[in-house]
Amino acid sequence: QQTAPKPKVFHLGMFEIGRPLGKGKFGRVYLARERSSGFVCALKVLHKNELKHGNAETQVRREIEIQSNLRHPNILRLFGHFHDSKRIFLILEFAGKGELYKHLRRENRFPEWKAAQYVSQMAAALKYCHKKHIIHRDIKPENILLGIHGEIKLSDFGWSVHAPSNRRSTLCGTLDYLPPEMLKPGRDKNIYSNKVDLWSLGVLTYEFLVGEAPFEDTPVMTQRKIARGEMTVPSFVSAEARDLIKRLLVLDPEKRISLDQVQEHPWIIKYCVKGERATMRESKSTGS
Numbered sequence: 105q106q107t108a109p110k111p112k113v114f115h116l117g118m119f120e121i122g123r124p125l126g127k128g129k130f131g132r133v134y135l136a137r138e139r140s141s142g143f144v145c146a147l148k149v150l151h152k153n154e155l156k157h158g159n160a161e162t163q164v165r166r167e168i169e170i171q172s173n174l175r176h177p178n179i180l181r182l183f184g185h186f187h188d189s190k191r192i193f194l195i196l197e198f199a200g201k202g203e204l205y206k207h208l209r210r211e212n213r214f215p216e217w218k219a220a221q222y223v224s225q226m227a228a229a230l231k232y233c234h235k236k237h238i239i240h241r242d243i244k245p246e247n248i249l250l251g252i253h254g255e256i257k258l259s260d261f262g263w264s265v266h267a268p269s270n271r272r273s274t275l276c277g278t279l280d281y282l283p284p285e286m287l288k289p290g291r292d293k294n295i296y297s298n299k300v301d302l303w304s305l306g307v308l309t310y311e312f313l314v315g316e317a318p319f320e321d322t323p324v325m326t327q328r329k330i331a332r333g334e335m336t337v338p339s340f341v342s343a344e345a346r347d348l349i350k351r352l353l354v355l356d357p358e359k360r361i362s363l364d365q366v367q368e369h370p371w372i373i374k375y376c377v378k379g380e381r382a383t384m385r386e387s388k389s390t391g392s
């Protein structure tokens with residue numbers, strides 16, 4: 105007696121819609137429950153005419169194509185999608201602790217142990233993406249959610265592309281996270297690699313620890329500071345954290361440290377790898 109295969113075709117009537125969870129440029133996200141299974145998810149509702157006006161249809165198509173094929177504990181799942189005459193619906197994993205940037209604004213800045221754990225999980229998520237030749241290209245606190253156990257859930261693959269890429273993109277929103285190679289005009293300078301995510305990880309690490317982005321200024325000044333790699337790290341940031349930031353915010357993409365080196369960096373090891381004693385205790389108790 106075979107169990108019925110899960111339907112790949114979804115429609116709105118299959119869901120009970122709950123409270124709004126947030127809003128974005130082209131729509132809103134609602135808490136939702138799939139009626140037959142009781143499965144709780146987040147339903148992102150995007151309006152077709154707004155996407156058309158915003159030239160964002162390609163972004164949504166890419167978000168669906170890329171995110172639905174990713175399976176990683178630190179990447180928000182996209183389970184499926186459907187549409188009606190006016191709207192596109194994305195069935196997303198519900199992240200129990202919500203948007204990371206709201207936590208960052210509320211706490212102003214994160215303690216080093218918390219920032220290091222987030223950076224380590226981001227490195228794991230990016231390693232997984234890069235192994236599949238996917239560049240996220242829009243790493244920033246607004247695109248990161250937190251799962252029920254406080255774990256990182258990288259989301260919003262609307263700007264992601266398959267590496268290498270020479271896509272010209274009409275970037276909107278903050279310039280703070282843009283690497284120098286994406287700022288340069290001119291044809292050949294637009295060939296960039298997955299190293300762009302390493303630069304953004306450096307900006308993210310800085311913002312976790314300081315509470316503001318390293319090149320934050322007027323748009324013109326921000327671009328100038330990025331192009332020159334001009335930034336100062338406040339004295340309250342530890343020497344190890346400062347060292348990691350400096351090794352990620354390197355103008356030459358090829359000279360930025362790798363994601364493997366991020367995960368082996370002393371600042372990450374200090375806060376993320378269980379101490380020797382803890383590991384010894386664990387092995388004694390489990391006899392492993």
Ligand SMILES: Cc1cc(Cn2cc(-c3c(Cl)cnc4nc(-c5cn(C)nc5C)[nH]c34)cn2)no1
Pocket residue numbers: 125126127128129130131132133146148149196197198199200201202203249259
């Ligand atoms: C359109 C649009 C809006 C947004 C930003 N956004 C993402 C969410 C969201 C998603 Cl996609 C998944 N799980 C979520 N869980 C929350 C949440 C949990 N708590 C306790 N509080 C909140 C809020 N939000 C989630 C909401 N808005 N991107 O595109």
